[in-house]
Amino acid sequence: MSWWWLAAIVAVPLGLDQLIPAPVENPLEAGRVKLGRELFFDKRLSRDGTVACATCHDPARGFSDTAPRAVGIGKQVGPRRSPRIVNRAYGKTFFWDGRAATLEEQVVQPIANPLEMGMRVEDAAVRVGLTREELTRALASYVRTILAGDSPYDRFIAGDREALTAEQQAGLNLFRGKANCVACHLGPNLTDEEFHATGPVGVDLGRFEVSRRDEDKGAFKTPSLRQVAETPPYLHDGSKGTLEEVVEFYDQGKGNDPEIRPLKLTAEEKRQLVALMGAFTGRVQEGLP
Amino acid sequence: MLALLPLLLWTGPEVTLLGGPSRDGRVISNVQAPSRDLVLFDFAAKTVKAVAPSSGGEFAYFSIVSADGKRVAYAWKNADGFYELRVDGRTVYRNEEAGFVQPCAWTPDGKFVLTLLFRKDNTSQIAMAPLDGGRPRVLKSLAWVYPKRMDLSADGKWIVYDSLVGGERKLYVLAADGSGERVVGEGVFPLWRGDGKRVVYALGEELWELTVASGERRKLRGGLGRFLPMGMVAGDVLVYGVRAGGTEVYYGNRQPASLRYPGRNSSPGWSVDGKWLAYVSRRGEENFGEEARVIVVREVASTVEREIDPGLALVDAPVWSNDGKRLLVRGADRQGRAGVFVVDVASGKVTPVEREPGSEPGRFRAAWGEGDSIWVQRGAELRNGERALQGVRSFAVRGARLAVLYSTGTLEVDGEERGKSEAKEIVWRGEKLVGGGAYDYSGEREAWTESNARNEIWKWELPQ
Numbered sequence: 001m002s003w004w005w006l007a008a009i010v011a012v013p014l015g016l017d018q019l020i021p022a023p024v025e026n027p028l029e030a031g032r033v034k035l036g037r038e039l040f041f042d043k044r045l046s047r048d049g050t051v052a053c054a055t056c057h058d059p060a061r062g063f064s065d066t067a068p069r070a071v072g073i074g075k076q077v078g079p080r081r082s083p084r085i086v087n088r089a090y091g092k093t094f095f096w097d098g099r100a101a102t103l104e105e106q107v108v109q110p111i112a113n114p115l116e117m118g119m120r121v122e123d124a125a126v127r128v129g130l131t132r133e134e135l136t137r138a139l140a141s142y143v144r145t146i147l148a149g150d151s152p153y154d155r156f157i158a159g160d161r162e163a164l165t166a167e168q169q170a171g172l173n174l175f176r177g178k179a180n181c182v183a184c185h186l187g188p189n190l191t192d193e194e195f196h197a198t199g200p201v202g203v204d205l206g207r208f209e210v211s212r213r214d215e216d217k218g219a220f221k222t223p224s225l226r227q228v229a230e231t232p233p234y235l236h237d238g239s240k241g242t243l244e245e246v247v248e249f250y251d252q253g254k255g256n257d258p259e260i261r262p263l264k265l266t267a268e269e270k271r272q273l274v275a276l277m278g279a280f281t282g283r284v285q286e287g288l289p
Numbered sequence: 290m291l292a293l294l295p296l297l298l299w300t301g302p303e304v305t306l307l308g309g310p311s312r313d314g315r316v317i318s319n320v321q322a323p324s325r326d327l328v329l330f331d332f333a334a335k336t337v338k339a340v341a342p343s344s345g346g347e348f349a350y351f352s353i354v355s356a357d358g359k360r361v362a363y364a365w366k367n368a369d370g371f372y373e374l375r376v377d378g379r380t381v382y383r384n385e386e387a388g389f390v391q392p393c394a395w396t397p398d399g400k401f402v403l404t405l406l407f408r409k410d411n412t413s414q415i416a417m418a419p420l421d422g423g424r425p426r427v428l429k430s431l432a433w434v435y436p437k438r439m440d441l442s443a444d445g446k447w448i449v450y451d452s453l454v455g456g457e458r459k460l461y462v463l464a465a466d467g468s469g470e471r472v473v474g475e476g477v478f479p480l481w482r483g484d485g486k487r488v489v490y491a492l493g494e495e496l497w498e499l500t501v502a503s504g505e506r507r508k509l510r511g512g513l514g515r516f517l518p519m520g521m522v523a524g525d526v527l528v529y530g531v532r533a534g535g536t537e538v539y540y541g542n543r544q545p546a547s548l549r550y551p552g553r554n555s556s557p558g559w560s561v562d563g564k565w566l567a568y569v570s571r572r573g574e575e576n577f578g579e580e581a582r583v584i585v586v587r588e589v590a591s592t593v594e595r596e597i598d599p600g601l602a603l604v605d606a607p608v609w610s611n612d613g614k615r616l617l618v619r620g621a622d623r624q625g626r627a628g629v630f631v632v633d634v635a636s637g638k639v640t641p642v643e644r645e646p647g648s649e650p651g652r653f654r655a656a657w658g659e660g661d662s663i664w665v666q667r668g669a670e671l672r673n674g675e676r677a678l679q680g681v682r683s684f685a686v687r688g689a690r691l692a693v694l695y696s697t698g699t700l701e702v703d704g705e706e707r708g709k710s711e712a713k714e715i716v717w718r719g720e721k722l723v724g725g726g727a728y729d730y731s732g733e734r735e736a737w738t739e740s741n742a743r744n745e746i747w748k749w750e751l752p753q
Contacts, residue, residue, distance in 0.1 A: 017414075018467030019429045157408070158424055159384040176409060182646050183624065186410040188430050 013149025036142025046117035056082035062227035068238025072116035081238040086148035107139040151282025171276025190225040198255035295749040306530035311358030314522030318352040362392040394441035411625035540736035563731035567607040687717040
């Protein structure tokens, strides 16, 4: 398939690509982004008028929330943690299981999900005076502008050797070396956008629900680590309350993925890794100027 | 009007394919072999002018010449072990985090160089590097894979590059301001033609042309051998390099190991019983990297061969296990992690023994010890389980016997010092140790690699 990706010229934060991919059918346009921003906070998109996109993707919390698993209309609890949705413009698949191939596919699914907002997308669009297509394009456009970068990590990568503390630099060496986090968390967005069964083994079959391939049982998409320190709890099921718990979990090497093995990290090395993850917190911007 | 035939411009033992011509077609930059000196070669005068001589372990690598032929931008491997971007001897970008840089094209105003940055986490980035010392502007990042070639259209508005997607090299056109991108075809080493509307590129041994707007393709020429486009010059003339000759594995009474893929073979290894020979053979397009290699396993008595594609980005130096069922290789996986891997001969399944992100495969050597134990040399450290030796240059294992050549030149066999050696690598030949490299001995026969590689630089006026 061949098509043009078109994007507006946005002053992207340090560390991110200048090219912000957007489909030719929905190029970034200021009016559409502004409308999408209003819709993102509009609770009328949920059946009982209690839940907006921003309810679970709170800008004050790195566009995530504090609940271990997403809470929708009627206080219903979903099966998975609300993901941070920063830098999703650069995503290749969407949701923990990658069931949406584009942001346009993704943004309307929570509206239709009975556990989340519980409305037919067409009905939600009518409520706010739009067509389904207008609603979809506006929401996707706004989400494309939610960018996080210019963190101490980005400044270090750009050549500022003072940007990370000695402890964080030691953590970065572990991240790339002994702990091998970089096997999955790489690139400007600190994710390979692939699926791995590295987390706790439970009843949620993850990517398998989409692909039906046995090797995908319990596999979930690698989350970006941007803003990770400010968005507990962690993992797809929100089962780890702190970064220390996450590091401890991976140190034990209990996941099903062949990349996972016991790391034998010392207590100091675990502290260094946690310190590094604090350096992934940077500036979050949204919307167009 | 008849199309002109390609014309050989330059060849010789000193010529490499690292460099590119000026737009006016007068000169070409080149890193010379084996000196690694960066020079400019004047096609008309047949003279060589020094640009950046190698010095104290520092040397130039990729280079490009400005449109007027007066300035050269080049990657410089510095004493700290990483590459920096230099122009006319002045450093314009130095950042250990982008340990490898590859300048690809000058902007028309001469203020920026389109540059590929390769980060320590195996991410390559397409960037515009300003020559005033400012921070490069990253247009796009690519995980694990890197373009073999990028080029900027004559008006400076469009970048064409290739990238590996789903096992195929796709061609992309990217707006130089980062505002858009499009997949336009498949191939490698793309270059813009002078009209800015068509791209020429390599597909195997063939040169093709693509009209970007319409997607129309046509083959311009075949039978070019192991070639790579190096640059377009005035008059729509393509300058390209050819790797003539090659490397071949021989064994016994100088019998070539392969007749099907001559000139693409290296690194022989005998099975313990001397009945099987494994070697590495190159496939696919010519490239600067070492990818697209397979392992060939030959039964010597029948000469029947079988190919094993381990699916690694790089594979080298196969060593048979004692039971003849597995091969130990060094290489790198498709995420760029170098290390040591075990390849099951029957199934081709690959199991990593040791991997190191952002490392060089050349840092590793490996050999089977007794039983299933494995000796792994990583840099100057040689390890087998809990046993570790430091300061090692090379080693050789034969059953329970261990020979170690230390970086001081001291040779030690089974823990006893046996004098000094100048060899870089060592191999057991019966009871004796000999200088190694791409050589192996079965107990009856030798096997070795010979190289007669020669590079040529040609030009061809493209048909309209």
